[in-house]
Amino acid sequence: MEAVPARARVYVAGVALGALCCLAPLSAAGPPWWATALLAALYAGGEQIAGRRFSGTCYPVLLAGAFLLAPPAAALVALPGALSARVEQRPAALRRIWRAAELVLAVWASAQVFGALGGGAAVATADFPYALLPATGGVLAFCAALALLDGGVLVLAEHVPARRAWRGLFARSLAPLLVHGLAGLMMAVLWRSPYGPTASLLVLLPMCVSWWAFAQYHRERAAHRATIRALVQAVDIKDGYTRGHSERVGQASMMIARELGMPDDRVEVLRFAGILHDVGKLGVPTRLLRKDGPLTPEERRIIELHPEYGHEMVRGISFLCEARAAVLHHHERLDGSGYPYGLVGTQIPESARVVAVADAFDAMTSTRSYSRARPVEAALAELERCAGTHFDPRMVAALTQALTRYGWHPAVTADEMPAPRPPAAPVPGKEGARR
Structure with missing residues (x-):
């Protein structure tokens, strides 16, 4: 986002000022500059290799600094790497300053808590088990600082409601940070042991292997997204009146899944399901998809084949x-009045019941060649009227609750679509075949 609100800039400036205050006692502390410089070089090099997408994979080095050095020196370890990291979004300078400032504060807080819990003495004597408690405290402080600061940015820069901004930030990052903290503690203990700093660097070898595996996983996910994007773009090009429909159905499906408390991996699968639900339209003649007015029975039968076409395409x-x-x-x-097989009740897979509600909701709230867009409230009322006969009442209730809580802000709206021809009068019973 290139245009950063003024209040967000003030917030970043305040965080940066706080970071400078944390670094101010450096000269008085008299830190071991060679250790600080080595850890800072390791972190900066790791950030350059990892890149923005895998930012955070080098946290063991930062946490090792928090466990080895005084708080001002530990905070300094993060500065060169954060300021020199690659930034793809503008304004790059402001984003670098923000990243550097929040890491300085987080590492400083971690080092303070670690020292207050007596971690320094445990590491100095290589007393590994007794260092676990202060190290855990340091990781919790690091995680809490990042979550607190990131939530503020979401509120001020991304306009996320305050009640949602901090939800889950701490919990989602805690588990990986505990692993990074354990690696950082092992580095610190080996650093202070007779084997010295060289031995401590060996801890990074298994971490590098895990980073490589993580990178491979993300490349595979990127390939998956590219595949889905290509399929959806092909449908949008063919059926211009529903441009953006697939993404909106994916968004609504995701909202329903989250409201039902489904795990994150299943939420993502249902988002994919919503995005790809109409991919079978690639097998339907374009003239039928763009036809004004009512469909003939034969044309309707042809369009009703699109779920089977889509299944064959993605199987x-x-x-x-x-x-x-x-x-x-x-x-x-x-x-049992639906198609292609006339399944009844729970014979219909749960994922299909989710997407059915999301699909019908977006169809009613979007302007098409055969119907005008309805207000969200009217669409929800229609879904509730048909709950129990056409749609699963749980899915309808979940969508209603999610929209009441968060509103409906689709990424692609009817205003962004090409201006349609004047719509024909709605034909009862025909809309479902077109979706």
């Missing part, structure tokens, strides 16, 4: 797993 893509069932069954109805 060989292993990572989609549960999403394939949603693609095939998202037009089934609880009372």
Whole structure:
């Protein structure tokens, strides 16, 4: 985001000033400059190799500094790497300053807590088990500082509601940071042992292997997203009236899944399911997708084949797993009136019941060639009217609760689509076949 609000700039400036205050006692502390410089070089080099996408993989070095050095010197370890890190989004300078300032404060807080709990003496005597408690305290302080500061940025720069900004920030990052903290503690204990700093660097070897595996995993995920993006773009090009529909259905499906308390990995699968639910339209003649007015029975039968076409298209893509069932069954109805197989009730996969509600909601709130957009409230009222016959009442209730709590802010709106031709009068019973 290039335009950073003034209040966010003031916030960043305040955090940066706080970081400078943490570094101010450096000259009086008389830190071991060679140790500070070595750790700072290790962290900066690791950040350059990892890049922005894997920023944070070098935290063991920062935490080792917090466990070895006085708080001002430990905070200094983060500064060169954060200021020299690659930044892809503008304004780059402000983002570098922000990243450097929050890391300085987080490492300083970690070193303060670690020292207050007597960690320095445990590390100096290589008393590894007794150093676990202060190290845990240091990691908790590091994690809490990052979560607190990042939440403030979400509120002031990204306009995230305050009640949502800090939700889950601490919990999501705690587990990986505890692992990084253990590696940092091992580095610190070996550093103080007779084996010296050289031995402590060996701790980084298994971490480097894990970073490489992590990078491979993210490359695979990027390839998955590219595959999905290509399929969705092909559908959008073919069916111009529904441009953005797939992304919005994915967003609504994700909101329903989260409201139902599903785990994150399943939420992502349902987002993929929503995005890909109409991919089978690639097998439907374009003239039918863009036709004004009512469909003939034969044309309707052809369009109703798109769930089966879509299932065939994605069945060989292993990572989609549960999403394939949603693609095939998202037009089934609880009372058996849907297609392609007329499944009833719980015979319909849960993923398909989620996507069915999300699909119907976006179809009603979007302007199309055969219907005008309805207000969100009217669309929800219609979903509630059809709950129990067409749609799963749990999914309808979850979407209603999510929209009440967060509102509906789709990434692609009708205003961003090409201006449609004047819509024909809605044809009862025909809208579902077009979705």
